[in-house]
Structures are given as C-alpha cells and as structure tokens.
Amino acid sequence: MNEDDERARFRAYGDQLIGAHLRLREMVEDLYDALDSGRDVRLHCLTLCGAVTRHHTAEDANVFPLLAARHPELAAFLDDLKRDHEILAGMLRRLEAATTHEELDGLSAVLETHFIGEEKRLTGVLNALEPRGDLGIGVGDGRS
Template identity: 40%
Template sequence: MTDRETARVVAWSEELRRVHARLREALDVTRDALQEGTGAADVSQDLLLHCHGFCAALDGHHQGEDRTLFPAIEAAHRQLAPVLRALEHDHSMIAHLLGELRAAIDRAAPPEELHSHLEGVAAIMESHFRYEERQLLTVLETLELRAEAAEVLGPL
C-alpha cells in the first residue's frame, strides 16, 4: 500500500470528526438565528434559511453513512452490526425530528416551540455523534473504502 493510499484509509476517522464539527457549527448558527429574531416572522425567516442548510447537511451526512459507510464497515467488521443498526435507528429518529422542525418553521410556530424542536434535534444529534465516534473512530482508521468523502459522509 502506498503512502497516499494509507493516508486515505486513515483519513476516514478525521473526516468523520470534521463533518461532525461542521454540523455542530451549523447547529450553533441556527440556534443563533433563533435567538436573534425579534418576532415569530423574523425567527421563521432566519430559521428557514439556516435550517435548510443545516437540515440538508445533517440528512445528507446520515444518508451517506447509511448508503456507503455502514455497509463497508459491516462487510469488514460483522460484529459491529448491532452498533450500525442502532446508529441507523438514530438516523431515522433524527430525520423525524428534522421533519417536525421544518413543519414548525413552515407554519410559523412561536419561537419557544421552534427552540424546543431545535433543542430536541441538538440533544439527539450530540448523543448520536458521541456514540458513533466512540464506536467507530478506531475502525475508521483502518477501513479500506475507496470513495469520495461527500459520497461517504455527505456533501459538507
């Protein structure tokens, strides 16, 4: 294996950390948009803009993992199947919460309700990221997966 190939293999753990960091930053920007709004209409417009980016990025990340990363991990590490099913379940739950957030924004829900939806997404997202990192970072350091980062971890 060449140095370049080794660097790509080892880089998956770093790529995952970077994607998670960017998603955390996008969540913070979205939270800030909610805090800075002066009324329900202002909050909804700002959140609509920020949520589209944040929600699309988080959805894309999870779709990439489900479609490309998790099958590659399972093929190399069958013993991780229960962990991967738990992570996929989290993805489904987070997608549902994002849908509820989008619906609340679309109907111009009051800021308190939007805040509640956003904090629910944030809590599950953070718990999911920490579990995923604890379970998979070591595996990702040796995973042989030849694919573009956006295909594997989403377009961030």
C-alpha cells in the first residue's frame, strides 16, 4: 500500500464510524424483524448485543484516549460518550434477559441519539487523523 492509499484509509475513520453505526442500526432492525416473526430472536439479540459491546469497547480503549490526547477540547464530550456506553451496557443486559419490543424500543432510541451525537462531533475529527495505527472502530471483527 503506498503512502497516499494509507493516508486515505486512515482519513476515512469518521466514515468507518458511520458505516459501523449503519450496520448496528441494521442489526436493530433485524432484531425487530425476528421479534415480529418469532424466529431466531435469541440469535439476533446476541448478535446485536455482542456487536454493540465490541464497538463500544474498541471506542473506549482505542479511539477516545487518542482523541482526548490530540483534542483536549473534546474531553468532556468523550466522557459523556463513555457514560452512554455504561448506560447502554445495562440496557443490553436487560435486552438479553428479556428480549421484548419495549426493551428494544428503549435501546434503539438511546443508541440512535448516541450515534447521531457521536457522528456530528467526531466524524470530521476522525477523518483528519494521520496514519499511526488501527483504531478498530468497526463492527464484528474490529474492522469496518
């Protein structure tokens, strides 16, 4: 990979974040479909919960510390996002315990608000990062 290709890959972190959120939103819709059909509810629930957890764990461990170091003005916002992650983790546990429309509605609303805020504040900042290592903000395998 030449230097321009590498720069383009790293400058696309904000776009990767949006792509990861899109896939998580699709997983929410898949779980709604499963609930409505009564098929594979547990599988879809575990898939969604695992993907959201991996995504937020990667952000907390890799993305947010890097952004806080390079952009101290984002520290309070990043702390708020970490608190969101804790709240969402509790919601995911409740969803796993009782996969109902009510639990999924609550999770879906909080996730959507969280994703929109994150995308508005961080996409440009992430796309401006210089190549210095993989942030791992994708869904599933740590890639987007």
